[in-house]
Amino acid sequence: MIRTDRLSRRFGDRIALAPLTTEFQRAQVTVLLGPSGCGKSTLLRLVIGLLRPDTGSVQIDGETLTSANVERLRLAIGYVIQDGGLFPHLSARANITLMARWLGWPQARIDARLATVIGLARIDADRLDQYPATLSGGERQRVGIARALLLDPPLLLCDEPLSALDPITRSALQDELGELFSQLGKTVLWVTHDLHEAARLAHDILLMRSGQVVQRGTLDELMAHPADPFVTLFINAQRGQLPVSVGG
Amino acid sequence: MSTTLDGARPTPAVGGPSVPLARVAPASTSARAHRLALGALLILASLLSPVSTVSGARPDVPTVAGAAPAATNTAATTTVTTNSGSPQLTIGSKRFTESYILAEVARRAASAAGEATVRHEQGLGNTGIVFAALASGAIDVYVEYTGTLAREILRLPDPDDAAALAAGLAAGLKARGLSMSRPLGFNNTYALAMKATVADKLGIARLSDLAARPALRLGLTQEFIGRADGWAGLRRHYALPFGTPRGVDHGIKFTALASNQLDVIDVYSTDAAIERYGLRVLEDDRAYFPRYDAVLLYRADLPARLPRTFAALRALEGRFDDASMRALNARAEVGGESFAQAASAFTIGAGATGQAPVIAAAAAAQRSLYSAVFDADFARLTMEHMVLVFVSLALSIVAGVPLGVWCANSAAARRWVLPAVGLIQTVPSLALLAFLITFYSRIGLVPALTALFLYGLLPIVRNTCAGLEAIPQALRDSGRALGLPRGARLLRIELPLALGSILAGVQTSAVINVGTATIAAFIGAGGYGERIATGLALNDTTVLLAGALPAAALALLVQLGFGTLERWALPAPLRGVRQ
Numbered sequence: 131m132i133r134t135d136r137l138s139r140r141f142g143d144r145i146a147l148a149p150l151t152t153e154f155q156r157a158q159v160t161v162l163l164g165p166s167g168c169g170k171s172t173l174l175r176l177v178i179g180l181l182r183p184d185t186g187s188v189q190i191d192g193e194t195l196t197s198a199n200v201e202r203l204r205l206a207i208g209y210v211i212q213d214g215g216l217f218p219h220l221s222a223r224a225n226i227t228l229m230a231r232w233l234g235w236p237q238a239r240i241d242a243r244l245a246t247v248i249g250l251a252r253i254d255a256d257r258l259d260q261y262p263a264t265l266s267g268g269e270r271q272r273v274g275i276a277r278a279l280l281l282d283p284p285l286l287l288c289d290e291p292l293s294a295l296d297p298i299t300r301s302a303l304q305d306e307l308g309e310l311f312s313q314l315g316k317t318v319l320w321v322t323h324d325l326h327e328a329a330r331l332a333h334d335i336l337l338m339r340s341g342q343v344v345q346r347g348t349l350d351e352l353m354a355h356p357a358d359p360f361v362t363l364f365i366n367a368q369r370g371q372l373p374v375s376v377g378g
Numbered sequence: 379m380s381t382t383l384d385g386a387r388p389t390p391a392v393g394g395p396s397v398p399l400a401r402v403a404p405a406s407t408s409a410r411a412h413r414l415a416l417g418a419l420l421i422l423a424s425l426l427s428p429v430s431t432v433s434g435a436r437p438d439v440p441t442v443a444g445a446a447p448a449a450t451n452t453a454a455t456t457t458v459t460t461n462s463g464s465p466q467l468t469i470g471s472k473r474f475t476e477s478y479i480l481a482e483v484a485r486r487a488a489s490a491a492g493e494a495t496v497r498h499e500q501g502l503g504n505t506g507i508v509f510a511a512l513a514s515g516a517i518d519v520y521v522e523y524t525g526t527l528a529r530e531i532l533r534l535p536d537p538d539d540a541a542a543l544a545a546g547l548a549a550g551l552k553a554r555g556l557s558m559s560r561p562l563g564f565n566n567t568y569a570l571a572m573k574a575t576v577a578d579k580l581g582i583a584r585l586s587d588l589a590a591r592p593a594l595r596l597g598l599t600q601e602f603i604g605r606a607d608g609w610a611g612l613r614r615h616y617a618l619p620f621g622t623p624r625g626v627d628h629g630i631k632f633t634a635l636a637s638n639q640l641d642v643i644d645v646y647s648t649d650a651a652i653e654r655y656g657l658r659v660l661e662d663d664r665a666y667f668p669r670y671d672a673v674l675l676y677r678a679d680l681p682a683r684l685p686r687t688f689a690a691l692r693a694l695e696g697r698f699d700d701a702s703m704r705a706l707n708a709r710a711e712v713g714g715e716s717f718a719q720a721a722s723a724f725t726i727g728a729g730a731t732g733q734a735p736v737i738a739a740a741a742a743a744q745r746s747l748y749s750a751v752f753d754a755d756f757a758r759l760t761m762e763h764m765v766l767v768f769v770s771l772a773l774s775i776v777a778g779v780p781l782g783v784w785c786a787n788s789a790a791a792r793r794w795v796l797p798a799v800g801l802i803q804t805v806p807s808l809a810l811l812a813f814l815i816t817f818y819s820r821i822g823l824v825p826a827l828t829a830l831f832l833y834g835l836l837p838i839v840r841n842t843c844a845g846l847e848a849i850p851q852a853l854r855d856s857g858r859a860l861g862l863p864r865g866a867r868l869l870r871i872e873l874p875l876a877l878g879s880i881l882a883g884v885q886t887s888a889v890i891n892v893g894t895a896t897i898a899a900f901i902g903a904g905g906y907g908e909r910i911a912t913g914l915a916l917n918d919t920t921v922l923l924a925g926a927l928p929a930a931a932l933a934l935l936v937q938l939g940f941g942t943l944e945r946w947a948l949p950a951p952l953r954g955v956r957q
Contacts, residue, residue: 180858201862205861209855211852212852215853215859217857218853219875219948228870232862232866261949262951263951277860
């Protein structure tokens with residue numbers, strides 16, 4: 131459902147993303163994996179139009195992203211970032227329902243949808259009137275996810291959403307979100323540098339370095355048939371944390 | 379007219395058409411306390427105001443504020459005589475006693491002609507503002523001094539002789555559609571003075587006599603020491619044997635002289651204090667000081683437009699001398715009479731000038747500060763001041779917030795708009811008012827509000843821009859990624875996040891405006907500045923404080939009010955967050 135066609139972007143002399151032509155499949159979790167500065171966040175920001183490409187284009191369900199349609203297309207995309215990206219002047223409730231109120235939904239519909247998404251994101255209703263500053267990191271992230279789910283977008287873009295959380299909370303949320311994505315059938319692009327997280331969530335992995343996709347496949351494929359010494363290097367660096375032992 | 383007064387002394391006087399900023403009060407404890415309080419207030423005012431208007435250096439550009447008669451006076455700011463259907467004549471004055479009184483004298487003379495409705499716009503401002511008002515047609519006539527005209531207004535080169543000066547003045551005025559009368563007769567210039575008793579004992583009557591008395595102690599105002607036509611030239615001209623004289627404040631030089639701590643001081647030749655302290659003005663026997671002859675400066679069409687009125691005004695030519703002018707000044711400054719009352723002495727005759735004032739002064743001195751603050755005009759001045767502050771503030775917000783938003787979103791706007799509104803702050807308030815009077819061709823509320831509006835812009839524009847720029851990129855991206863259009867992001871996310879900073883800017887503007895609005899009285903827009911101006915003109919600390927204290931109190935109230943507003947308007951997490 132998402133296609134990129136020779137999509138590229140530079141920052142000054144640095145190539146953030148080399149021309150990339152690819153597709154991301156519907157109802158799959160695709161993890162963009164790689165070290166800092168490899169271009170994974172740049173790709174995500176290009177897909178949602180927060181960055182303009184130097185060359186190439188993005189198509190969402192066959193429609194090419196332009197400045198004219200970007201705001202409409204974003205309504206079909208949920209975007210989650212580190213710490214939730216919550217607005218500090220709005221309560222959790224107001225953060226979650228912001229877009230529904232902006233779109234003029236009737237209050238009953240807003241209330242019903244709010245009940246649904248806080249159930250999905252497992253948010254305690256008592257916490258809805260808190261401002262972000264008085265929520266825990268995990269709570270903030272759940273509110274961010276509930277906000278992204280509010281309009282029930284078919285596509286979710288997640289930019290290292292769990293990296294600021296403590297290991298226990300992070301691990302619990304990884305499991306929960308993995309279940310949630312498959313239950314809802316969302317198409318997900320998930321950015322992380324954490325191999326462990328990729329292993330738990332990904333149907334499909336793009337391993338990136340210096341703006342290039344080094345190898346694409348499942349984790350097993352990457353480990354069994356590394357396309358480049360960098361793949362082995364990257365995997366071995368985090369291998370001790372892997373839940374399963376594969377290859378040798 | 380047998381107007382004059384006691385034995386005129388044809389002192390070759392000189393002196394800037396200047397105003398003593400502070401009359402010397404008897405050094406009583408309460409006067410000292412007042413003076414201390416005044417000092418504190420002036421410091422406060424200078425802190426509150428972006429453009430310090432508190433300056434003792436230029437007597438012609440007095441301090442904080444506007445016009446209007448003394449609190450003890452009953453004369454209204456605008457005096458209308460004759461029936462209202464007739465043509466109008468508007469007389470202006472600068473903000474010092476002599477100018478107020480002469481304008482009142484002119485008003486009475488012009489009214490008597492019965493040809494026009496005559497108004498006196500009191501204490502419009504300093505030379506620049508009053509001249510601009512005349513040039514723009516906002517007023518028809520005012521009293522100016524030839525030295526000021528030549529040096530400050532027309533900027534003529536030093537003339538060779540009187541005839542060359544007259545020709546230069548006439549040509550310069552004609553080019554501006556203006557004209558001037560012959561001298562009114564007195565010459566308000568700088569002079570040196572001594573206690574008459576000491577001068578008599580030492581046999582000193584002329585400046586040249588000083589050369590033989592190197593032991594005399596000189597105390598001169600810093601302005602006189604610094605002026606091109608001041609001390610340095612005087613010492614050379616008369617080959618005086620003195621070193622660097624002691625610099626003394628205008629306000630204390632008379633008491634210092636009276637208590638024999640000084641022997642010679644500089645004065646303005648028509649200063650009321652000359653009579654009061656029994657001073658001898660030393661004759662400028664080698665004609666060093668330039669002449670500051672008082673003349674009527676008027677629009678060139680006046681003689682044709684109002685011939686009888688004009689003739690009545692010209693009848694004032696040559697009717698004054700230095701001593702008679704000093705006596706009139708003393709009636710207002712020492713005697714506590716209103717300017718109109720003092721002016722009436724001119725036509726009635728001078729016989730009583732010496733005595734009556736002293737009694738009135740005693741009465742005036744007994745007024746308590748409390749009663750001066752809550753005088754009958756308190757409600758009116760408060761209302762005028764609030765209108766000045768809050769109407770201009772509303773305009774500053776309406777223009778400043780969008781400008782700040784523009785700056786936050788455009789590097790080009792940041793490059794031009796911020797320096798532009800910053801530049802406005804550097805324009806002295808009096809210069810800005812003078813410009814605006816010319817721009818609008820009117821005085822009063824409109825130019826005053828415009829000036830306050832312009833001064834109020836910088837804190838609001840800068841804080842709006844800074845508040846918006848301080849929003850983290852991640853939050854901006856979140857708003858965009860949600861699919862909110864630009865306007866909705868601004869209204870629902872960015873401006874609320876920047877609100878603390880914007881409110882802080884508005885608060886700064888409001889507090890600055892409370893202080894700056896006192897200047898509005900300079901151009902007839904009213905407010906507490908009227909009392910400050912009057913207090914300055916009369917050297918009446920009580921009246922001055924009666925204007926300055928409410929202004930300071932209002933500034934504090936505004937400060938507190940914004941604290942409350944912030945608690946009410948800002949969501950809890952954003953309180954106390956300011957750039």
